[in-house]
Amino acid sequence: MTHPFATRQIPFFLTASAPCPYLPGRFERKVFTRVEIGEGPALNDALTHAGFRRSQGVLYRPACEACDACKSVRVDAERFEWKRRWRKILNRNDELRVSVETQTATMEQFELLSRYLDSRHGDGDMAGMSFGEYVMMVEEGAQRTHVAEYRDADGVLRAAALTDVLKDGLSLIYSYFDPDWDRRSLGAYIILDAIRQAELAGLPFVYLGYWVRESPKMSYKAQFQPLQVLTPSGWQLHAELANHEDEDEHDGFD
Numbered sequence: 001m002t003h004p005f006a007t008r009q010i011p012f013f014l015t016a017s018a019p020c021p022y023l024p025g026r027f028e029r030k031v032f033t034r035v036e037i038g039e040g041p042a043l044n045d046a047l048t049h050a051g052f053r054r055s056q057g058v059l060y061r062p063a064c065e066a067c068d069a070c071k072s073v074r075v076d077a078e079r080f081e082w083k084r085r086w087r088k089i090l091n092r093n094d095e096l097r098v099s100v101e102t103q104t105a106t107m108e109q110f111e112l113l114s115r116y117l118d119s120r121h122g123d124g125d126m127a128g129m130s131f132g133e134y135v136m137m138v139e140e141g142a143q144r145t146h147v148a149e150y151r152d153a154d155g156v157l158r159a160a161a162l163t164d165v166l167k168d169g170l171s172l173i174y175s176y177f178d179p180d181w182d183r184r185s186l187g188a189y190i191i192l193d194a195i196r197q198a199e200l201a202g203l204p205f206v207y208l209g210y211w212v213r214e215s216p217k218m219s220y221k222a223q224f225q226p227l228q229v230l231t232p233s234g235w236q237l238h239a240e241l242a243n244h245e246d247e248d249e250h251d252g253f254d
Helices: 040-051 084-092 105-118 130-141 181-182 188-201 217-225
Strands: 029-034 053-057 058-062 070-076 097-100 143-150 157-167 169-177 205-212 227-229 234-237
Touching: 040 058, 040 157, 040 169, 053 169, 084 188, 097 105, 097 130, 097 188, 105 130, 105 169, 105 181, 130 217, 143 188, 157 188, 169 188, 181 188, 188 217, 205 217, 205 227
Parallel strands: 169 205
Antiparallel strands: 029 058, 053 058, 070 205, 070 227, 097 143, 143 157, 157 169, 227 234
16 A cells, blocks of 8 residues: 655755753754645654654654664563553552543643643743643644543543554553642553553554653653664664663653
8 A cells, every 4th residue: 555645755854953851961953744634644654663753743753963862662562561560550540441532632631731741840841831732732743643531430530641543553642640649650550551452452562752761751661561672673672671670650752
């Protein structure tokens, strides 16, 4: 089957140098392209497999000079190791009910996101996001996207994850949760539930974006085993990741 973008030359652009958000003292650049209407799913599939990430209507990947610390990683959902610690987190959040039917942004989601950002990222790039900007975040781009909503027994929204459906897996774009439920390990729970959803759908992988070994806020991704990293030779199990045991909570899916 021919991709809808196969007959056109895809234009790529390079950002200006800016301070790296993960490694102090370093600078980042990104190569990116825009997603045209109608080609989102196929282009998202192809470029995600090549190490790109989606943000609204843009697909990007690091293109830093003299640095390749950012590694694309994905969980092998078919062979995921359901360790005792993961089962405990699932049991701790057993009352939550997930829905993946929502494909549009809602004010309820935005209010939860705002509380989350105020609590955890008050000085971050997303702080002060407007509802209109949140709508763009959810509704622009790949067109095969949903917001997984997690509600408690009373129907209160406690967590959400913006998710792209790829031909071979789920790509977790961004997650957020109720800061008052911080002890529930909801960040890890969202990933675990995505792995379950991928298994049920017969999809082999869950894409987690970039892993940076030297960055504490990115280290959580190495906990979910087996984890594959994109190398010049393709996707491979990385021995260093396989031995990583960091248990810190995480934020988002950069």
